[in-house]
Structure formats: structure tokens, C-alpha cells
Amino acid sequence: MKKNLKFYIATILICLTPLLGISQVTFQDTSWSDLLNTAKVEQKLIFVDLYFTGCFPCKLMDENVFTNEKVSNILNRDFVSFKSDILKEDIGKKISLKYGVTGFPTFVFLTADGIVLDITSGLYEVDDFTSLLNTVKENADKKIHKKYSNSLEGNYPKFYNDAYLKNKRDVSFEVLDSYLKNQQDLSAEIPFAIMTGLRVGGKYADYILNNAEQLAKDYSRMQMRNNLFTILKRKAMSLGKKNDQAAYNEVLEKAKPIFTKKEWTKFSESFQKDFDNNRIQ
Numbered sequence: 001m002k003k004n005l006k007f008y009i010a011t012i013l014i015c016l017t018p019l020l021g022i023s024q025v026t027f028q029d030t031s032w033s034d035l036l037n038t039a040k041v042e043q044k045l046i047f048v049d050l051y052f053t054g055c056f057p058c059k060l061m062d063e064n065v066f067t068n069e070k071v072s073n074i075l076n077r078d079f080v081s082f083k084s085d086i087l088k089e090d091i092g093k094k095i096s097l098k099y100g101v102t103g104f105p106t107f108v109f110l111t112a113d114g115i116v117l118d119i120t121s122g123l124y125e126v127d128d129f130t131s132l133l134n135t136v137k138e139n140a141d142k143k144i145h146k147k148y149s150n151s152l153e154g155n156y157p158k159f160y161n162d163a164y165l166k167n168k169r170d171v172s173f174e175v176l177d178s179y180l181k182n183q184q185d186l187s188a189e190i191p192f193a194i195m196t197g198l199r200v201g202g203k204y205a206d207y208i209l210n211n212a213e214q215l216a217k218d219y220s221r222m223q224m225r226n227n228l229f230t231i232l233k234r235k236a237m238s239l240g241k242k243n244d245q246a247a248y249n250e251v252l253e254k255a256k257p258i259f260t261k262k263e264w265t266k267f268s269e270s271f272q273k274d275f276d277n278n279r280i281q
Contacts, residue, residue, distance in 0.1 A: 035080060196227040
């Protein structure tokens with residue numbers, strides 16, 4: 001009887017939704033394998049929203065963007081959508097580990113075969129998010145993909161697994177260096193995820209900075225931008241203490257192409273302030 005009552009209530013709500021002007025993205029409550037299968041059967045792309053309870057930008061996306069008709073129409077028509085709390089759900093932790101996710105909300109766009117089309121993060125306005133969705137669809141049609149493999153499994157070192165699956169993120173540079181210095185190609189997926197996901201400094205930060213444009217193309221502009229933000233903050237402090245403005249200007253020029261004009265206007269003053277505040281008077 002209770003099941004029938006729930007069914008009738010759900011049916012009434014579905015019927016009333018257009019009349020009430022309510023629009024909402026339909027997020028699938030299913031396993032990862034079933035999600036991939038649904039996308040294949042329905043011939044749709046996949047949208048993943050990684051969030052955590054208490055994340056204010058995540059809440060604003062839920063309230064202001066995913067309820068917008070323009071956004072929900074595109075996602076419900078062309079995507080199979082999936083949400084996961086990265087602090088409570090194992091699948092969210094595994095996806096975060098795979099892509100070295102650090103900022104939230106993070107949005108992952110995939111083909112039905114699990115191939116990454118794009119990864120981005122942060123609070124979006126409706127029009128910007130709509131534009132992003134259309135760009136992702138265009139990239140899918142053109143078969144423009146990122147370099148990530150299409151499986152969530154990987155031969156990750158224990159310290160990296162523990163960082164994401166057990167929240168043991170306090171990994172020493174010695175441990176990180178011991179692993180990374182033995183990798184033949186730092187631009188390969190797993191070394192890249194470790195360097196960016198754990199914000200590794202020193203010579204590895206320099207590697208990221210010197211190869212920023214190619215890495216952004218291979219993996220994700222936003223993943224690189226988020227990492228460069230940390231690198232620039234560190235460089236501002238260290239070079240500020242040396243009072244080396246020329247060296248810092250070189251650092252800024254290497255990083256600048258990864259930021260949009262709007263982002264650079266927003267952040268560059270902050271970087272310079274960090275530099276100035278650390279100068280030896």
C-alpha cells in the first residue's frame with residue numbers, strides 16, 4: 001500500500017512540474033557501471049557533479065543553476081547526470097583520485113565509454129554553464145578528448161590511494177620525490193594526477209609551470225589553473241623574499257595563458273600583493 005502511495009505521489013508531482021514552472025536536472029541514483037551502461041543504451045554523454053555537504057558553491061549550483069530550465073533541458077536531453085559526495089561515498093573518492101580533484105564542486109564530462117571530454121570546477125552562472133555544456137557537446141561530436149584513460153582503475157602508489165580514499169593527505173616531499181623521480185614521463189596520467197592532486201612543490205611545480213599549456217590541453221585547463229594558482233602563491237612568497245621582481249614576472253608570463261582574461265584580472269593583483277608583502281624592507 002505504501003509503495004502504491006509513493007508511486008501516486010511521484011506521478012502527481014511529475015504531472016504538476018510543468019504547471020508549477022519547476023525545472024530540475026535528473027541525477028541518477030545508480031552504480032557507476034550501470035551509469036555507463038545507461039549512457040550507452042540512451043546514446044548520451046555523462047555529467048558528474050562532485051560535491052560535499054557544506055560546500056557553499058555546490059549548494060548555489062544546486063539551487064540556482066541545476067534548477068534553471070535552460071540547463072536542465074540540456075542535461076536531461078543530452079546527458080546522463082550523476083552526483084557524488086566525495087567525503088561520504090566511495091565512488092566520489094575514486095573519481096576524485098582518478099582525476100586529482102581538489103576544488104569543489106568539480107564537474108567531469110565523459111563519453112558513454114568513459115573518455116574524458118572536459119573537467120572543470122567552481123561556481124558558474126547559468127549562461128556560462130550553458131555555454132560550457134554546448135562546448136562539451138561540440139567536442140564530443142568532433143571527438144576532441146582529454147588524455148585520461150577511460151577506466152577508474154590504475155596502478156596508483158599507496159600514498160596516493162590513501163590521500164584520497166582515507167583522507168591521509170599529509171604526504172612528505174621525500175615520499176613524493178621518491179616516487180616521481182623514478183617516473184619516465186611526468187606528463188603521464190598518474191604522475192600528473194599526483195603532482196596536481198597533492199600540490200607537489202619544488203622541481204615538480206617548476207615542471208608544471210614550464211609545461212602548463214600542453215598539460216592544460218592534455219588534461220584540463222581548469223585543473224591546471226587551480227594548480228597554478230597554488231604555485232603562483234608560493235612563488236610570490238619565495239621570490240618576494242629575494243626581492244626578485246624580474247624572476248617573478250617570468251613566472252607570471254608562463255602562467256598567464258592558462259587563465260582567462262577575467263580570471264587574470266581577478267587573481268593577478270592578489271599574486272603581486274603576496275610578492276610585495278614578502279619583500280625584505
